[in-house]
């Protein structure tokens with residue numbers, strides 16, 4: 001009698017909030033549920049957690065005695081996500097570091113490439129200054145960071161003061177070395193591009209075809225005009241724009257907590273809407289973000305309020321990565 005209370009629809013309904021489209025072909029016979037679970041893009045811990053959740057929820061249904069899960073994983077190539085901006089100083093490197101850290105915290109096998117030849121800042125942001133990549137044969141081995149995100153930076157290949165001498169092919173070759181490194185099981189790499197639309201961007205688009213691009217801008221008009229150029233470059237090359245991020249919008253007063261808008265607010269969201277691209281979120285101008293970043297502690301790595309905006313944007317990026325293929 002109890003078994004009759006649970007049918008395949010009840011099982012589908014129970015699976016939906018925990019596994020969504022990952023659970024396929026559920027069957028229910030003689031008290032046994034079997035299903036196929038697509039674990040593409042999840043690391044071992046997240047796979048185990050998801051499986052445990054499914055077991056727990058289904059076993060709680062009346063009449064379910066046994067749950068059998070067959071895991072499948074689509075063999076996907078390593079995906080590159082470009083983080084770009086129209087001009088410098090808008091917080092691109094800060095966003096790239098925090099996206100990588102936030103995605104790692106939710107169990108993704110994510111790495112970070114600092115392709116900003118003009119001002120490589122990831123070693124400082126990720127507390128990895130002085131760590132040099134080793135090489136095996138022709139391949140570089142990324143350095144490990146304290147946040148579980150392996151990393152390679154142009155800064156690790158350059159001698160101090162060398163950056164400005166790099167042009168076209170040299171910059172492109174250096175980027176190739178970073179991308180073709182021995183990334184092991186890392187299947188997602190966030191690439192912090194130099195600002196603007198120069199040689200490194202072209203090489204990235206032509207040779208290494210990113211899966212998508214996130215564009216960051218401040219709310220000021222000028223920055224947005226520049227950002228539009230960066231967006232156009234990706235658009236024309238068929239690289240999907242995952243969305244726009246507005247940084248330094250709303251200043252959080254460190255004394256009273258009041259929020260003011262020194263650079264205006266909402267410009268990037270309006271620009272995203274006008275261009276038909278998603279808006280991924282807004283990061284306030286907050287001295288706590290600068291202090292933590294300068295100290296090599298990405299806010300998204302800590303359970304602090306200033307990490308919230310980055311985590312929310314990373315969650316949207318995660319949704320984009322998990323979307324069913326078009």
Ligand SMILES: Nc1ncnc2c1ncn2[C@@H]1O[C@H](COP(=O)(O)OP(=O)(O)OP(=O)(O)O)[C@@H](O)[C@H]1O
Pocket residue numbers: 085087088089090091092093094095116119121194195247248283284285286287288289290291293294
């Ligand atoms: N939301 C924010 N609140 C406060 N400070 C911020 C914020 N975002 C970035 N910063 C600070 O602004 C400075 C520039 O940020 P960042 O290096 O990330 O910019 P960028 O666009 O990568 O610049 P560049 O093109 O020079 O590499 C850094 O000191 C950083 O800590």
